[in-house]
Amino acid sequence: MTKLVGIDLGTTFSAIAILNSIGRPEIIPNSEGERITASAVYFDEDEGGVRVGIEAINSRQINSERAVRFVKRHMGTDWTKVIDNHTWTPQEISSLILKKLKQDAEKEHGAITDVVISVPAHFDETRRKATMDAGTLAGLNVIGIVNEPVAAALFYAASHDISGRVLVYDLGGGTFDVTILDIKGKSTKILCSQGDHALGGIDFDHKIIELFEQEYQNQCGARLIQSDQDMAKFEDEAEDVKKTLSRRNSAKKVLYGASGSARVEITREQFEKAIESLIARTEMLIDVALDEAKSSPKDINKILLVGGSTRIPMVQQRLTDKFGFAPEAAVNVDECVALGASIHAGLTMLREKPESVPQGIAGGLRDVKLKDVCNHSYGTICAPLDEQTGRHVVRNTILLKKNTPLPCSTTQTFYTMAENQTELQVMITQGEDEDPDFVNKIATEIFELPGGRPAGRPIRVEYSYDANQRMHCEFEDQESGRKLEVEFCIGKDGELSQSHVNQQAETLQKMKVQ
Amino acid sequence: MNTAAIIILTAIMTASLIWVIPRLRSLLPGLKGLDPYHFENRVELLGKSIDGAEIDVLAVGMRGRITTPCDSCDTNVSVEIMDITEGLLEPLRVLCTQSNMRRAEGMEFFFQTHNGIIPGRDAILPQWRTVLELSCDVLRFPKRGQRLLQFTTRISQVGTGRELAVAKTTLNYFVAAAEGYLDFEKRMEQILAGGYILAHQAAGNQPNPEQQKLIENWLNGCVNHAAANLTIDVHKVIPSETPEQAVDKACEILIQRADTNYRFGLIEVCVKIAAAAQPVSRPLQDWLKNLSERLELPADRFQAIYQKYLPLDAQENPDPACVLGIDPTLPVEETLKRLTEEYRKWNSRVNHPDAKVRQQADKMLSYLTEVRSCLLAQSKA
C-alpha cells in the first residue's frame, strides 16, 4: 500500500509524518520516542557509524570536530566537511538525517519511499534541488517539495474550520519565512512569501554567547570561547538560557572557562535588547510581504505561528503590537510543517497517480485544495533600448513574475540584434533584478538560427510553470518555426547522474545510522 | 547596419570600345590648355532612396586625354576629397568611416581602384565615365553647413605609381549631419577634460595606482568610442584658478555638451574611483551624490550605481541619503515605504551564487534595519 509521508528537514530539528488510513496526518516518533529529531550528525571514531539526533548532540561536546549541525544553512553551496579523509557535501549529510527518519519510521510502518520534503519558501532552485538530492541519496523517492509555511497553512486549514486572510510567521532554528494566504474552508490560496536565509534560533543563541563573552571578560578578564569545542559547549548552554528566558524573567548560569568559572545572570530585558535588530529584520520582511500582498496589517485576520523560536515572548508581543491582536497558538509549532508536508504528499499523489492512493486517504483529502504561487521571478537576458540614453543595454527582463498563481504561462517576443545572426545565446534567469549582475543565471543554451537574414527577426519566448514546480521554456524562431525547449524540474533537470547517485548511495549504505 | 552604405562602380574598360587614338594630339604638343580633349573630372550630386531614407550620393566621373609612357599601360584611378571652404592654403581633411576608403593610416578619405590597360600612348576617353558613386553618410566633414569640396581624380601607372593624368573640380555641398568632426573633436576635448577633472576630484586629486588605472581605462574607452586619437591639455581646455572652480566649470560643460550616456559612465567611474581608496569619507559620499545631481542624473539610477559599486563596508559611517536616497524632509511613512522597497530588492539578492554579492546583500539588510530602527525611534521621540 502506498504510504504518503511528509518530512520537515529543519535546521535544528526534523520531523516525519504520515497520512493515516482516513487521510489524517500523524507524526511518527523516532526510535528514542521523540516526536522531533535533532538535525545533528556525529561520526563515530571507531566503528565508522553515524549518530543522528539527540545522541549526536550529546556526543558533539566530546569531539566537535566529528559533529555537524545546522547543515541546512549550507545546502546548495560548496561547503564541505572532511571526516576521516571523506569529503561530505551538505546533501550527503542531510541524507544521513533523512535516513535516520526513514529508518525509524519503517520500524512501525514498513518500507517508505514516496515523500514530500519541505523547504523554506525563499529557498532558490539550487537549494531545492540539493534537498531533493539528499532525499534520493537516502533512498527516498521525492515526489514533491513544499514550502514550509505552505505546509503549515495546509495543515492548519485542514484541521481548523476558518476563513480569512492569514499571515504565517515561521521562525525556526535557522530560517525565517513569512507567507500571506487566504483560507476558505479547506482551500488554501497562497498570495506571497518572503524569507530570510540567515535568521533563526541559532542567531539568537549567538547573541547570548556574546553576552556570555562580555560577562566572562568582566569577571575573569579572559576570552570564554577559545576553540570549536568551547563553541559547541556554549552554544548548547546559550540555547538553554534562551529557552529559560521564554518562561522566566532571568536565567542564571555558571560558565566554566579556561580562566576559571563565572556566575552569570541574564535578564529577559538584556536578551530582548540583544536580539532587537534580528526581530526588526522580521518586521521589515512582514512589511515587504504585506506590500506584495497589497495588504495592510488590518487586512490580516489571523497570524499563525510556526517554528520553535516563536515561543519567545518578545516575538509574540511585537506581532500583537503590530497587528492589534494576539497570534494564533492553535497548532503545534514544531510539528505542523511535517504534518502539512504529508498532506501535500497526498495532494501530489492524487494529481499524479490517483489510482495508487487508498480510498480512505482520498476521501479524507477530498475537500483539501491548494493554490500555490511561483516562488521567484524568472526571466531572460536581452538588450532593450534604454530610454534615458537611447542605447541598447544588457538587461534582465522578467517573464514570469514572483507570486503568480500556478499553473501559469507567459509569452513575449524578442528580436534578433544583428544581420545574419545564426546564434542566439539564451539565458534563463531567476531573480527580481533588472541588473544582470544581480540575478542567478540558471541555464544558458545556444539557439541556432538560419543564416542570411537581416536583424530584427522575431523570437517568441514562452515560460510556463506547473503545479508540480516544473518549469518549461520554449524559444521559437517565428519565421523558420525552429524551436529550442528547456525543461526545468527541480530534482529532475541536472539531477545527480544515476551512476553517481548509486555510487554515493552505496557508500552511504555502509554507514550505520542510529 | 551597413546595407548599401556605399555603391562603387568601376569599369575595367575594354580598349576597343572606349579609347580613341586621335591624330590631332601629335600636332599640338605641350599645349594642354588648348587641348579640347584635356583630362578632366566632375562631381554630380544625386539623391538616392536607400531603405526608405533619402541619402546624398556623389558621382565622380572623368574623361579626356591620358598620356602613358608605353603601349598597353596598366593603370589605377584614385579620388581624393578636401574641404577648401577656408581657402586653398588651409585645406581641411574629409574623413571616412569605411576603412576600405581611407589612406593606410588615419581616417582621411582616399579611394583607389584598378582602372585597366590603356592601349595606346596617347589615348582619349571621349565620354564621361563614372569612377565612383559614394554615399555621403560615410563621410565626415570638418564642420556643418555650406562647404566647398575639392575632388581630385588621378590616373597612375600600376607598379611605378607614376602620375599620368590629374584633374580637380569643386562642389558646393551642404553638410547637414549632426556635427562636423572639428566641432566633435572640440566637444570631445571639453567633455573628456571635464570628465578628467571630476574623476580626479573623486580621487581627492591624489589618485593611487588603482584609481589612476580606473581613470586611464575609462578615458581610453571614451576615446576609442570616438575613434580618434586625442591629446588633451586639460588646463588649457578648462582653465581654472581653484579645484572647486574646475569642478564647477566641468559640471557646466558636461551638462551642456555631454550626452546622458557619457554622464552615466562618468558617475559610475567616479563611484568606482572613490571605492578604490577606502574608507570613503562622509564628505566624499556627499560629494558623489551632489555630483550626480549636478550632472542631472535620475536619483534612482545613481542609487543603483552607488549601491552596486560602493559596498557599505567601504564607507565611513554610510550616509542613508547617499546609499538609499532618503530625503530627511519626507514624511516618515514615505521613508518607511522606500526602506521596504529597498529591503525587498536586497533580500532577493541574498541567494546570489556569488559570495561577494551575498555578503553585500546581507550587510545591506542589516543596514536597512538599522536605519529603520533609528527612524522609528526618532519619530517616537
Ligand SMILES: Nc1ncnc2c1ncn2[C@@H]1O[C@H](COP(=O)(O)OP(=O)(O)OP(=O)(O)O)[C@@H](O)[C@H]1O
Ligand atoms: N521555548 C523556546 N524559546 C525560545 N526558542 C526556542 C524555544 N523552543 C525552541 N526554540 C528554538 O527553536 C528552534 C527550533 O525550531 P524549529 O524546530 O522550528 O526549527 P527548525 O525547523 O529546525 O529550523 P528551520 O525551520 O529554520 O529550518 C531552535 O533554535 C530552538 O532553540
Ligand SMILES: [Mg+2]
Ligand atoms: Mg522548521
